[in-house]
Amino acid sequence: MKKDILSYTYGELQDEIAALGEKPFRAGQVYEWLHVKHVGDFARMSNLSKALREKLAGEYDIYTVSPVERRQSKLDGTNKFLFRLHDGNTVESVLMRYKHGASVCISSQVGCRMGCRFCASTLGGLERNLAPSEMLSQVYAVGEIVGERISHVVVMGMGEPLDNYDNFVKFVRMLTDGYGLHLSQRNVTVSTCGIVPGILDLAEENLQITLALSLHGSTQEKRRELMPVANRYELSEVLAACDAYFEKTGRRITFEYSLVGGVNDTDEDARKLIAVARPRNCHVNLIPVNPVRERGFRRPGKKAALDFRQKLIRAGVNATIRREMGTDIDGACGQLRQRHGVEAGLSTSCPDGKAGIQTKKPEF
Ligand code: SAH
Numbered sequence: 001m002k003k004d005i006l007s008y009t010y011g012e013l014q015d016e017i018a019a020l021g022e023k024p025f026r027a028g029q030v031y032e033w034l035h036v037k038h039v040g041d042f043a044r045m046s047n048l049s050k051a052l053r054e055k056l057a058g059e060y061d062i063y064t065v066s067p068v069e070r071r072q073s074k075l076d077g078t079n080k081f082l083f084r085l086h087d088g089n090t091v092e093s094v095l096m097r098y099k100h101g102a103s104v105c106i107s108s109q110v111g112c113r114m115g116c117r118f119c120a121s122t123l124g125g126l127e128r129n130l131a132p133s134e135m136l137s138q139v140y141a142v143g144e145i146v147g148e149r150i151s152h153v154v155v156m157g158m159g160e161p162l163d164n165y166d167n168f169v170k171f172v173r174m175l176t177d178g179y180g181l182h183l184s185q186r187n188v189t190v191s192t193c194g195i196v197p198g199i200l201d202l203a204e205e206n207l208q209i210t211l212a213l214s215l216h217g218s219t220q221e222k223r224r225e226l227m228p229v230a231n232r233y234e235l236s237e238v239l240a241a242c243d244a245y246f247e248k249t250g251r252r253i254t255f256e257y258s259l260v261g262g263v264n265d266t267d268e269d270a271r272k273l274i275a276v277a278r279p280r281n282c283h284v285n286l287i288p289v290n291p292v293r294e295r296g297f298r299r300p301g302k303k304a305a306l307d308f309r310q311k312l313i314r315a316g317v318n319a320t321i322r323r324e325m326g327t328d329i330d331g332a333c334g335q336l337r338q339r340h341g342v343e344a345g346l347s348t349s350c351p352d353g354k355a356g357i358q359t360k361k362p363e364f
Pocket of ligand 1: 118
């Protein structure tokens with residue numbers, strides 16, 4: 001297999017170019033083609049000699065993602081993309097347009113091994129990690145397709161980013177350094193189900209990204225019902241890791257809380273969530289669950305969700321209900337890929353063709 005040139009940092013690419021016996025400035029030219037002009041073919045790098053272009057093509061591949069399907073919301077400009085990777089696997093990315101700019105939600109793995117009971121992305125278990133190139137390329141491809149500058153990136157698509165730690169951190173550095181898209185680190189958010197060592201390591205990376213914790217239950221027992229990862233890491237440890245992240249980075253934590261009717265949206269749940277959130281400098285993002293019929297998980301009504309939020313607000317907790325984007329093009333997260341997986345006979349297909357039932361045992 002050829003080397004993955006799009007995953008090299010600027011410094012690493014300088015070393016590669018030097019090893020090829022080329023002048024140092026060539027590294028800057030190649031990096032610009034890849035990360036600024038988003039050219040996925042060495043033959044089109046017109047300021048390089050033909051000999052160098054051929055040398056590069058002999059040693060390296062450019063692992064860009066290719067669009068398979070695009071859906072556009074007529075309601076709010078949200079676009080959902082299915083991308084094919086070089087090995088035939090597929091991942092989803094979503095473009096959301098806000099007043100503050102264009103935000104891309106990317107996937108960090110093909111599949112996921114965390115097994116959260118309400119999440120469709122985990123159905124076939126983990127297929128593989130994404131390389132930094134494949135995460136970057138999702139952002140680049142969306143920007144190129146829609147012809148807009150991407151200002152925000154959220155790592156909240158398929159996969160658990162902190163289960164792919166090194167590639168994820170490298171991706172963030174390359175996304176935000178001065179040589180490529182040069183996004184502000186403050187405009188990058190990573191969402192985790194709560195991998196404690198990953199959160200603690202991330203706190204030491206000297207990054208200014210926002211950490212979002214998928215909380216979903218405010219007691220250890222509740223959380224364990226919904227998220228197998230809680231068997232490995234107790235809620236108290238997860239919260240201590242979030243506190244450490246806040247202390248080190250000064251970045252306010254976001255707690256994501258999928259509201260599941262009758263499961264975690266009672267008065268008592270609100271009280272317990274307040275007990276977690278009030279002492280912390282945090283923001284609670286309530287997400288009415290995308291229904292998972294087979295589990296009997298249902299979305300609470302609009303009023304119930306508003307009432308739940310109101311209880312938090314009255315207690316002094318900063319809480320919002322996530323604005324639903326692209327409801328007309330949506331299914332639950334991950335379903336676009338699943339449908340294609342079934343059609344294409346990929347290993348991600350769900351035996352009974354339904355979403356929401358976990359078919360592979362989680363790893364915890
Ligand atoms: N693995 C990471 C990021 C991917 S999921 C994490 O767990 O945070 C992004 C967010 O969507 C998480 O908060 C996740 O719990 C939530 N989510 C997954 N399935 C959902 C569903 N059916 N309804 C609502 N939110 C869901």
